[in-house]
Amino acid sequence: MMRRLATLLYRRPNLYLAMLLIPPLIWFGAIYLGSLLALLWQGFYTFDDFTMAVTPELTLANFAALLQPSNFDIILRTLGMAVAVSIASAVLAFPIAYYMARYTRGSTKAFFYIAVMMPMWASYIVKAYAWTLLLAKGGVAQWFVQQLNLEPLLQWLLGIPGVGGSTLSTSHLGRFMVFVYIWLPFMILPIQAALERLPPSLLHASADLGARPRQTFVQVILPLAVPGIAAGSIFTFSLTLGDFIVPQLVGPPGYFIGSMVYAQQGAIGNMPMAAAFTLVPIMLIAVYLTLVKRLGAFDAL
Amino acid sequence: MHSDNASPGLRLAAWGGLLFLHFPILIIVLYAFNTEDAAFSFPPRGLTLKWFGVAFSRPDVLESIKLSLQVACLATLIALVLGTLAAAALYRRSFFGKESLSLMLILPIALPGIITGIALLSAFKTLGIEPGIFTIVVGHATFCVVIVYNNVIARLRRTSQNQIEASMDLGADGWQTFRYIVLPNLGSALLAGGMLAFALSFDEIIVTTFTAGHERTLPIWLLNQLSRPRDVPVTNVVAMLVMLVTMLPILGAYYLTRGAENVTGSDGK
Numbered sequence: 001m002m003r004r005l006a007t008l009l010y011r012r013p014n015l016y017l018a019m020l021l022i023p024p025l026i027w028f029g030a031i032y033l034g035s036l037l038a039l040l041w042q043g044f045y046t047f048d049d050f051t052m053a054v055t056p057e058l059t060l061a062n063f064a065a066l067l068q069p070s071n072f073d074i075i076l077r078t079l080g081m082a083v084a085v086s087i088a089s090a091v092l093a094f095p096i097a098y099y100m101a102r103y104t105r106g107s108t109k110a111f112f113y114i115a116v117m118m119p120m121w122a123s124y125i126v127k128a129y130a131w132t133l134l135l136a137k138g139g140v141a142q143w144f145v146q147q148l149n150l151e152p153l154l155q156w157l158l159g160i161p162g163v164g165g166s167t168l169s170t171s172h173l174g175r176f177m178v179f180v181y182i183w184l185p186f187m188i189l190p191i192q193a194a195l196e197r198l199p200p201s202l203l204h205a206s207a208d209l210g211a212r213p214r215q216t217f218v219q220v221i222l223p224l225a226v227p228g229i230a231a232g233s234i235f236t237f238s239l240t241l242g243d244f245i246v247p248q249l250v251g252p253p254g255y256f257i258g259s260m261v262y263a264q265q266g267a268i269g270n271m272p273m274a275a276a277f278t279l280v281p282i283m284l285i286a287v288y289l290t291l292v293k294r295l296g297a298f299d300a301l
Numbered sequence: 302m303h304s305d306n307a308s309p310g311l312r313l314a315a316w317g318g319l320l321f322l323h324f325p326i327l328i329i330v331l332y333a334f335n336t337e338d339a340a341f342s343f344p345p346r347g348l349t350l351k352w353f354g355v356a357f358s359r360p361d362v363l364e365s366i367k368l369s370l371q372v373a374c375l376a377t378l379i380a381l382v383l384g385t386l387a388a389a390a391l392y393r394r395s396f397f398g399k400e401s402l403s404l405m406l407i408l409p410i411a412l413p414g415i416i417t418g419i420a421l422l423s424a425f426k427t428l429g430i431e432p433g434i435f436t437i438v439v440g441h442a443t444f445c446v447v448i449v450y451n452n453v454i455a456r457l458r459r460t461s462q463n464q465i466e467a468s469m470d471l472g473a474d475g476w477q478t479f480r481y482i483v484l485p486n487l488g489s490a491l492l493a494g495g496m497l498a499f500a501l502s503f504d505e506i507i508v509t510t511f512t513a514g515h516e517r518t519l520p521i522w523l524l525n526q527l528s529r530p531r532d533v534p535v536t537n538v539v540a541m542l543v544m545l546v547t548m549l550p551i552l553g554a555y556y557l558t559r560g561a562e563n564v565t566g567s568d569g570k
Contacts, residue, residue: 006475013394020390021402024383024446028405032443035424036408036416042423092318099315103307112319114555119322121497123504123547125520126540129527130325133332140328143344184322242413245506249527258415262510265419275423278416285412 043275052269062276071260075280078257081172082240085179086187086233092180093187093232094225100188101195116192120185125245131178132249135169142168165252175251179240186239187232194228195221227296237288241281257281326544333541338534356538365522372434372518373502376441380498381491383442384449392457409444417443418511425512432514440512441505445498452494452558453487460486493557496550504547519543 009016046057065071100112119127134140145154158164158171165171198221206216244258255263257280264274307315336347356362391403409417421440422432430436460483468478506520513521523543526536 002476003474006477006479010475017390017394017396020386024387024390024406025402027383027443027446028402028408031424031439032409032417032420033405035420038427039416039420039423092321095311095314096318099307099311103311103315112315114552115319116322117551117555118548119326121500121547121551122326123520123540123543125504125506125523126329126544126547127325129523129536129540130329132527134325134328181321181325184318188318238411238413242415242507244415245524258413261415261419265422265511271423274419278419281413282416 039275040279041275042272043279045272045275047270047272054271062272063279065273066276066280071277074255074257074260077254078241079284081176081179081256082237084176085183085240086236088176088180089184089187089236090191090229090233093184093191094229097188097191097195097225097228098221100192101198116185116188120189124182127182128178128246128249131174131181132169135174135177135250137167137169169250170252172251175247178246178250179243182246183236183239186235187229190231191225191228194225194231198224230292230295234289234292238281238285241284326548329537329540329544332537335534335537352534352538356535356542359535361517361522362535362539365517365519368434368516369503369519372437372441373499375434375438376445376502377495377498379438379442380445380449381495384446384494384498385453385487385491387446388450388453388457392454406447406450410447414444414505414507415511418508421508422511432512433516436512436514437509437516437518440508441502444505444508445502448498448501449491449494452490452497456487456490456558489557493554496554496557500547500550504543 009019042054043062044058044060046055046059046061047053048055066075096112096116100109100116104112136142145151154168157173158166158168163172165173168174202220202224203216206220207213211219242258244256244262247256247259257277261274261277264270264277331345333352334348334350335345336349336351337345387402387406391399418440421436421443425432425436464482464486465478468482473481504520506518506524509518509521510524517525519539520543523536523539526532526539529536
């Protein structure tokens with residue numbers, strides 16, 4: 001029976017292909033894409049503020065409402081954080097990736113690889129929880145700041161408007177640190193992969209032609225690492241953009257796109273507005289992807 | 302390439318970066334043994350194993366562990382089947398729509414989880430499906446497929462066609478070739494993909510928040526705990542447990558696919 005079926009499939013490659021494809025196609029085409037499109041479609045529905053009812057009358061009001069100052073602020077705040085987190089992750093990740101790619105091999109390289117992978121895969125919610133412990137009053141961060149006598153510096157940082165806040169755990173700075181921590185490994189690995197592919201002959205050539213190490217770094221290594229940085233930034237950017245757990249746990253009050261979507265569909269019950277808001281990260285990520293595609297990010301994924 | 306040694310500054314930045322990545326994890330482990338019952342004070346006053354017993358005698362904790370294990374097992378199973386089918390279909394032949402299908406597989410982890418979550422939620426509502434273990438599993442399976450897919454397709458690409466042709470030449474039929482050549486080759490890739498999918502599902506919170514209804518998986522239990530300062534010791538113990546369950550599979554998957562491909566493919570969220 002099995003044998004005859006196998007022979008039949010071997011002789012009829014199209015039938016074979018269809019049998020392989022149908023289950024994943026149903027799952028992704030019907031269930032997943034279907035619900036995604038249905039969601040976006042709901043963004044055109046009308047929500048009545050007084051009766052709190054949704055009617056399927058098509059309107060552009062929800063999308064127009066995104067441009068109201070209060071909603072637009074949310075978008076800008078989230079976007080600003082996503083950009084800041086991506087830049088900081090790239091700066092922190094580069095030396096680690098560079099060291100991994102150029103100065104480690106064999107078991108040290110494997111050790112570094114696992115040491116970056118493990119925190120990347122370790123539970124997201126536990127990492128966020130760990131930071132609430134770290135940043136809490138009387139917690140580890142405060143202890144370190146006291147031991148190192150850095151309190152004036154911390155107070156100064158917390159005093160900067162737009163960066164600080166009343167305490168570390170309710171400041172923009174704290175939230176920023178948590179985001180950078182959680183997404184950093186996603187930046188390290190693509191940069192490391194890009195640097196790993198860098199042919200040593202280029203570095204020799206550069207040195208032979210009289211470039212000082214610094215020149216080689218700026219003019220040869222850094223440009224060739226750009227696709228890796230761009231690939232990593234896809235993760236840091238889009239993951240920050242959609243997050244709603246970290247903004248809820250750490251940082252000052254005020255919505256992020258994710259928390260706004262969550263509030264709109266849950267407590268407020270305005271599904272059309274929530275659907276309209278989900279379009280924002282989709283659009284921003286689409287724009288971002290076309291930008292980084294030019295930097296060669298997709299070849300470095 | 303490795304002609305010279307790293308400058309002390311670079312070495313410090315690299316090892317310092319690793320320390321930064323692991324420090325919060327060490328803190329979680331440390332606090333799981335903390336003797337205090339309501340504070341985060343550092344350094345801890347003393348260490349104890351008491352809270353492990355307390356945590357494991359709590360019915361809500363056990364209930365959540367059970368649910369998370371069930372969900373992760375079911376989601377992994379579905380992901381293994383769908384991911385393997387998709388990989389087998391996509392790895393050699395090219396056909397109309399191939400690119401868009403592979404894009405579609407990546408979409409659930411490329412788009413923010415909140416979009417997947419809310420889209421599935423509103424679809425379930427429209428279809429009149431009550432949120433519960435079924436809806437959680439559907440959500441998890443959707444983003445786990447790509448993990449299995451990445452592992453399997455990478456292995457299929459490395460599997461030499463010669464072996465398959467040799468098997469056929471020696472008179473084996475399609476089924477025998479699959480059973481004795483292809484499947485043994487895929488074994489460790491399936492295991493690695495399955496372990497990663499399990500870890501991903503066990504830890505997922507964003508999609509789950511939307512699809513879980515009143516059910517509480519372990520990550521959702523943890524999130525709810527954060528507003529309950531009285532329960533801190535139990536929360537710490539569970540946090541360490543979740544951390545271990547999600548970190549160990551990466552070690553396993555690494556050793557299973559060592560020297561081969563990038564095990565995780567792309568995104569981990």
